Amino acid sequence: MNKGRRAFIQGAAVVGAGLVAVSEASGLPQQKMEDTQGMKDMDGMKMKGKKRLAHGYGPLVPVETPDVSNLAFRMDGNIKEFHLIAEPVKQAVIPGRIVDLWGYNGSAPGPTIQVTQGDRVRVIVENHLPEATSMHWHGFEIPNDMDGAPGSGQDPIPPGGRFVYEFTLKQEGTYFYHSHMAMQEMMGMIGAFIMHPKEPYKPVVDKDYAIIVQEYAVLPNINVPNSMNMEFNWLTFNGKSGPASTPLIIRHGERVRIRFINLGMDHHPIHLHGHQFVVTGTEGGRQPESTWGPGNTVLVGVAQSRDVEFVASNLGDWMLHCHLPHHMMNQMSSMVGPMSRRNGMPAGLDMERGMGMLRQGSATSEENGPGFGRGLGVGSTAEQPMSNSPLKAGNAMQNQVMQMGKPDVSNNANSVPGFPQDAFMESPMMAMDQMVDKPENFGLRPGWSGFMAGMMTFVRVLPQDKYDQIMELRKKQEGNKPMKMDMPGMERQHE
Numbered sequence: 001m002n003k004g005r006r007a008f009i010q011g012a013a014v015v016g017a018g019l020v021a022v023s024e025a026s027g028l029p030q031q032k033m034e035d036t037q038g039m040k041d042m043d044g045m046k047m048k049g050k051k052r053l054a055h056g057y058g059p060l061v062p063v064e065t066p067d068v069s070n071l072a073f074r075m076d077g078n079i080k081e082f083h084l085i086a087e088p089v090k091q092a093v094i095p096g097r098i099v100d101l102w103g104y105n106g107s108a109p110g111p112t113i114q115v116t117q118g119d120r121v122r123v124i125v126e127n128h129l130p131e132a133t134s135m136h137w138h139g140f141e142i143p144n145d146m147d148g149a150p151g152s153g154q155d156p157i158p159p160g161g162r163f164v165y166e167f168t169l170k171q172e173g174t175y176f177y178h179s180h181m182a183m184q185e186m187m188g189m190i191g192a193f194i195m196h197p198k199e200p201y202k203p204v205v206d207k208d209y210a211i212i213v214q215e216y217a218v219l220p221n222i223n224v225p226n227s228m229n230m231e232f233n234w235l236t237f238n239g240k241s242g243p244a245s246t247p248l249i250i251r252h253g254e255r256v257r258i259r260f261i262n263l264g265m266d267h268h269p270i271h272l273h274g275h276q277f278v279v280t281g282t283e284g285g286r287q288p289e290s291t292w293g294p295g296n297t298v299l300v301g302v303a304q305s306r307d308v309e310f311v312a313s314n315l316g317d318w319m320l321h322c323h324l325p326h327h328m329m330n331q332m333s334s335m336v337g338p339m340s341r342r343n344g345m346p347a348g349l350d351m352e353r354g355m356g357m358l359r360q361g362s363a364t365s366e367e368n369g370p371g372f373g374r375g376l377g378v379g380s381t382a383e384q385p386m387s388n389s390p391l392k393a394g395n396a397m398q399n400q401v402m403q404m405g406k407p408d409v410s411n412n413a414n415s416v417p418g419f420p421q422d423a424f425m426e427s428p429m430m431a432m433d434q435m436v437d438k439p440e441n442f443g444l445r446p447g448w449s450g451f452m453a454g455m456m457t458f459v460r461v462l463p464q465d466k467y468d469q470i471m472e473l474r475k476k477q478e479g480n481k482p483m484k485m486d487m488p489g490m491e492r493q494h495e
Contacts, residue, residue, distance in 0.1 A: 063114055063194045063259065065210040066246040066440075066457075067238040071111035071191075079120045079166070082113055084135070086157075086179065086189065087128035093234050094244040094330065095435040099216065100223045101188035102129060102179075108188030108239055109212045110177070116196045117172040123165045125157060129184075132156035135165065136180040137193065138263075138303070139283045142167040148180055156181075172197040173285035174210070174259040174305040186227035188214060188239075190263045201286060205309060206254035211237050212261045213268050213300065213322065213455060218331075230265065235327045235454040242330075242456035243432060243449035247440045248320070249460050249474075250312045251467045256459075257309045258320075262300040268327065271297040272310075272459060274318040281307030297323060312461040317444060322455035330453040439473035 062070075073080045089103045104110025115121055125135045134156050136148035146167050150156040157163045172195045179189035192210045214236045217229030225234075237245045250256055257280070260270055278292035283305040300306045321328055413419050431450035433441075441448075443466060444458070452458075462470070 060116075060196050060200050061205055061208045063112060063192070063208045063210050065112040065192055065212075065238055066248065067240050068107060068109060068192075068210075068212075069105075069111045071105065071113050076122065079122050080115060081122045081124065083124045083126070084110065084177075084191075085126045085128055086133050086135075089188075091188075091239055092244070093216075093236055093239065093241045095432060097234075097331075098223060099218055099225065099234070101216075101225070102184055103188045104191055108190075109214065110189070110191030112192040112194065112210060113177070114194045114196065115169060117169060117198045120168045121166065123177075124162060125165065126162045127157040127159055130159055132158050132181075133184060133189075134180045135163070135177055137165070137167075137175070137177055139171075139173075139175045140167070140169070141171060142169075150180055169195055171195050171285060173281050173283070174261065174307055175283065176212070176261050176263065176305065178263055183227045185263055186216075186265070187225060188216075190214070190261070192259070192261055194259070197286070201280070203255060203309075205257045207248070207250055208257045208259070209248055210259040210261065211457075212239075213237060213264065213270075214239070215264045215266060215327075232264075232266070233329075233331050235322065235329075237455055237457050241454055242321075242328075242452035243436045245452075245457040246438065247317075247458035247460045249440055249462065249467065249470055252312060252315055252461055252463050255309065255311050257307055259305060259307050260298070260300045261305045262302055264302060266324070266327070267299055267301045268322040268455065269297050269299050269324065270306075270320070270455075271323040272308075272318065272320050274314045274316055274461075275310045275312065275459075277308040277310035279306055280309045281305075312459070315461050315463060317448075318459045318461065319452075320457050320459050326454075328454045328456055439470050439477055442470055442473055 073082045101108040134148045134150040147153040175193045215232035216225040216234040276294045431447045433449045
């Protein structure tokens with residue numbers, strides 16, 4: 001084993017040792033701590049197991065990106081060296097639905113990089129894609145030849161090639177890295193890049209999360225996204241669609257920061273149930289406190305990030321989701337074949353015919369009769385006969401990952417205008433609780449997953465006993481998993 005690889009493995013080893021290891025791998029400064037066992041925080045709650053910095057500013061809390069790993073680094077003198085591999089990945093957006101994406105180090109989005117303001121950073125980018133790529137550091141104030149704009153700041157990285165980026169980071173806030181090839185962006189090539197301030201922000205937070213919102217157009221019976229399409233049917237938080245996305249687990253009374261990052265084709269109004277928050281930062285860094293104002297929905301525009309903060313004072317399992325109705329759905333393409341509850345009415349006509357624009361025949365012919373049309377592309381309407389309504393067990397539409405229950409519709413449903421629509425319906429029929437079982441979902445109501453789809457997850461504000469129970473389940477699960485290392489020359493697990 002050569003010295004370089006040995007150093008990388010040693011740097012990666014810190015990842016598997018819990019929160020302290022995450023702090024080290026994230027590049028957070030190791031400052032003197034004082035134990036505060038028995039003390040109380042600003043909300044008057046006991047600070048069980050918490051520590052605060054001796055100088056009183058509070059801890060620099062590592063950012064957690066649910067369903068996405070942190071990228072380890074090695075030290076080369078005073079330089080933090082990271083290694084990113086641009087490559088095709090297979091990713092399960094929900095159980096049973098694997099899509100072919102492009103990402104970094106085995107995932108899309110790629111692993112989260114965490115550093116501290118003032119760090120000198122080196123990022124080695126290897127290109128394992130079949131075409132050229134580049135890496136743009138979104139919002140960074142760095143030299144032009146390190147910016148990653150192909151054709152102007154640098155030559156593109158050819159297939160099999162590599163490029164070494166190196167710069168000193170004087171900023172702080174929520175930033176991100178991504179390919180500067182437009183099609184590659186739409187295939188998933190983005191990752192969070194967190195620049196922690198030298199001194200923690202005030203007021204300090206107990207939990208800090210990052211969520212990357214992405215969207216894909218995947219035609220029926222195909223696993224590869226259509227990067228040119230403008231209608232998206234798989235909407236994700238950190239590479240997962242609800243109900244597969246992992247909830248945010250928070251102790252009652254904790255102060256929380258959530259960092260949203262958007263690199264797609266749509267703006268996303270992200271809404272939190274049960275709490276008011278303030279927007280404290282953008283892709284340009286921390287905002288002055290004088291600009292903060294209460295809200296519960298934040299618009300995260302394309303190429304933007306938004307930090308929101310709140311005190312989790314309201315117990316419960318609260319939805320966090322994009323409030324565009326179409327983004328609270330999975331596989332939101334038009335159904336195909338005759339509609340199961342409207343005999344003879346085709347569900348999946350393409351958009352032109354759905355709007356009455358005839359291609360052939362007369363307006364009174366059966367093929368040009370009433371129908372819904374919101375197809376994702378040529379041929380998408382005749383791929384596979386599927387039903388669009390609550391189903392009976394044994395129906396051709398029945399999916400093995402779903403737990404089939406009794407259709408929850410009225411006896412006169414067929415006579416009500418607007419029922420059914422040509423899309424999957426929110427229903428107990430769509431539940432897949434067992435398929436998405438994980439510690440973070442422990443204690444949710446039975447059938448919850450039938451109403452969580454697309455860009456949706458939970459913010460779970462829990463009393464101490466339930467919080468501790470989930471943390472213990474998570475600890476046991478992690479203890480049974482092999483250590484995952486996002487380093488060159490080592491095996492990575494691809495979902």
